[in-house]
Amino acid sequence: MFEIKEQGQYYLILSLVALQSFVDLGIIPVMSNVILRDWTEYKNTVSDHLQSNKISKIRGYFYFFLKWYSILSFILLFISVIFSLNFREDSQLFNLLISISFIVVLNFFLNLFWLFLEGIGDFYNLYLFRTIQLLFSTGCLFFFITCDFGIHSLLFFYSSLFFSSVIFIFFKWRTFKFLIFGERIIFQYFKEIFPFHFNVFIQSLFGYFTWQALIPLFYDKTGALFSGKLGVTLQIAALFLSFSTFLVYSKSPIYSKLLFSKSHHDVLNIWKKDLITSYLIFIFLILIYLFLFYMDVSLFRPFFNRSLNVTNSFLIFIIHFFYVFNHSISVLSRLNKKELLTVSGVFVPILSYAIVYFCIDLFSLDIIFVMLLFLNSLFFIYNYLKFKKFKSDFKSI
Structure with a gap:
């Protein structure tokens, strides 16, 4: 187990990790619901024309949010570094916060793929993987704690989350392959979704x-x-x-x-x-x-x-x-x-x-x-x- 001081630092690090929900701007709950609705219409309509329109729209969302998440990842990294600088007097804690910040940013970018898996209704495979991933990463955490790595065990924990996610995405690549080539729908996004997204964004910002x-x-x-x-x-x-x-x-x-x-x-x-x-x-x-x-x-x-x-x-x-x-x-x-x-x-x-x-x-x-x-x-x-x-x-x- 962590020492008492390390336990306080542990939850301080969790506050750093939670910054990703702050930077996320409410995208995941908004777009997973929007995509789910379009995907449901795509799967339940008999019109080839409507099916083509819906799948083109979903591909467009992927193209748009690929760029969006890239920009937000850099913003998250900047905010995480600013957060870490508040603790630079403790060099060991500061170095750990900086290292974890980079891993958190990489994990944050992968949220794009979880968003679309939820959107197309693949809840079973996604939640099964996330459960196994959490058990595996938690096992890594406890293993390194027992090896006396202390609070630095968290670096291995978040690294295991990232690499297991990359492996899962690699094996699910066929699911994402159809999303790659999409039209640009930025104006359609601002017309149809932005008012709803803005309200969720405000809640997430203060949440x-x-x-x-x-x-x-x-x-x-x-x-x-x-x-x-x-x-x-x-x-x-x-x-x-x-x-x-x-x-x-x-x-x-x-x-x-x-x-x-x-x-x-x-x-x-x-x-x-x-x-x-x-x-x-x-x-x-x-x-x-x-x-x-x-x-x-x-x-x-x-x-x-x-x-x-x-x-x-x-x-x-x-x-x-x-x-x-x-x-x-x-x-x-x-x-x-x-x-x-x-x-x-x-x-x-x-x-x-x-x-x-x-x-x-x-x-x-x-x-x-x-x-x-x-x-x-x-x-x-x-x-x-x-x-x-x-x-x-x-x-x-």
Whole structure:
């Protein structure tokens, strides 16, 4: 395991890695939904002319975003270097941050291929690979940790992610081959998609500050120990959220196909069942966590000692419980080229950062997390009301 100081540095590095979602500008959720809709129409239409138009359009997106991702990769590298310069007094940490920055940029560029795999509905192969990849890379991480490489094990972890991705893309090249020759559709993009993309971009731009930007702030205000424990707890909460919302995300091709056939009522019924299932999974995972904590199993005691106390952990889990709803409604609304989370996506991160920055010296950490929970609950109600309006309009389509 990492030393306590290294654990804080570990989650500091994760904040650096999370910069890619900041620079991504909301492209992946936008374009994967747009491409999925066009791909569904391509697969379900009998007209050769319409099929030709749709496949030409998808190829055009690939051509356009190949350039886009190339530019954004250079921007990400620049921002990552600026981020790393803040820690140049610690030469060992600084050198590690710079090295990881280059690997992160390479992994970021490969997101272009994951975007199109999701877009053409190849969820099974993609998620199967990502699961195997994560297990393999995590195994590499623990192997190098046991070999006393310490925090530098992360460099091997992200390198293994990159090289395994390159191998996967090589074997899936036939899938991507048809995308290479496409028309230029930059004007069509700005006409049809940019208004929707802009709203998602605004949410993604500020979304980075919800938690990832808070870790360096806590690192500065409370030290490596607390920020490391916060990082562990946030990673657990994110894992719970990922498991819970997997069903809704994996059903996107089904939602899209039903929307294409104008079966809006069926879409809502399936989505509601999937949302309830997602909530039940999340609750089940929280109960397992609490059970293991209160049973004080010796096997898990070192793990719980490295995470936040049960009160703060539970508050963070409740906040992520709200996120289950946010993720689920975004899947449904984005298939209709609408973004419902722009307002909350902007104000929640800004207000969260302000609460921690201005109140951390005035109140206890328990109070800080209660304030964050209260803030998120208010915007959960706001998002629910927005979704009710969207749902009534959706039914009338």
